[in-house]
Amino acid sequence: MSFTTRQHFEIKNVIISAGTHGNEMSGIEAVAQWQNNPSPLHEALPSAHIGLTLANKPAVKARVRYVDEDLNRQFSQAKLNMSVAENAPNEVKIAHDFNAEFGPKGQSKTDFCIDIHNTTSNMGPTLIVLENDEFNQQLARFVKSVMPHSVILVEDYQAFADFGYLCTVATKGVMVEVGPQLQGALRASVYQQTVDMSLAILRFIELYNTQTIPNLGPVQAYRFGLEVAYPTNSQKQKTAMIHPNLDGKDFAPLLPQQPCFIDFTGKDLLWEGNASYPHFIGEAAYDHLNIAFATADKCLF
Template identity: 45%
Template structure:
């Protein structure tokens, strides 16, 4: 049974779709068809939202490992400024309200994000246990245009994501949307996926999700970095043939970068990969060009 649900926007303060959806439902009420669920609306990082920035000091959506939460509670691991960051303090408060992680009082945390990459509406699940498989299949059945991204490279509770404060936790990731602005098409896709997920909870509670057909999904591989020279400067950019083509197969031997010398750098994998988070603005300073994935069926 999934009864208590936290719908979260503003984990990153410049990803506007979730922030606006939470605001709309705060102003006008959660749609009446979900009245059987106990839904809490939550804006995660109000200061970052007010400043229209991703975060103030540290990425809030990486502060929910057990180690980071322990440091936040006991202030034994100071940052370079000699104290814990605002986001570490905020993570501890959120964990106390929605969690605590590992012994949560919240059945499901739905954390809403935007990406500058052309990923469409993507549901990110962190586990392939029965309830997540049913959820993915339900979403794909009721929103065929959606992508399912599986990030199960580590156990659920080892992830540092805010959504892991819940007994169950997922992320909605919708793009392409520039940071700090709202696009109607992206917002409507975000709203649709949130409503489909809430409908799934009702269907699951009514034992209506046992015979859903398998669906396509993508399992996260690894991050691919931009080529750098000895000074740490980039020597290439994303090739135009993969730009905006998230989840489209990148075949062995096909170009992934265009060097500033005019030469192409190709994908050397033995198998096709399905790149996503292509040229994501938030990962620019990390020199991450895209993430790989393999196509699976769940």
């Protein structure tokens, strides 16, 4: 299937998924509202069927990120090819069921997936794209044109099919990531940005299907670099926190020798890498993994 102007593939089946993490409330509430009144979805994208789903219902019910394991890491082809034991983790079973209903990955009945997430980090409305191709470039440019304050984050360090993300069950997929919002809470501004970005994506798909995409030039984006761990001691205990000068400054430049951590005695720890653009700064869901933030390089996309 090609998404280029040389061989146009019309997108006929779209799913909007929320509750992949059961305590990220904007998408969960948006899906509930759209289930009650789907007209905004159909007005944005009349040429395709749009399905709505809560991916991890047990986690949503319990208002936890996941029950046993992170669902958004279960969709690699290798994991989906494994047999599922009766005592398998909750999210392993859900991933296989989701793949059977909306996939199967690699030969999917779903043309496009929007998977909605929240972050506790100050990332604003961020569109995460996983491929550097014409379709995703045009999508990013359109979203940026209608939401100038939005952020484009490019994670293309491996092939789309190699990711374990839920949205890769579809032929094409993206993640909507909006923050800051506390886990289990709902902020009006974050909710509205989530809705706005999701509808903008649907509007783009309609333009794509009707081959009426406006001619837009490259936009500023950020390409994922690496994850940065908190400093720890020999007992793997944290020895420092996010520095106040960095906290809440997602996608602002972090320059060499600027403070990025502060230890428990008040000593600044300086950034020893190249100039970068941190994001997911202090994300609560990554704390147990000892991830302090991720880096990115600025690029045109």
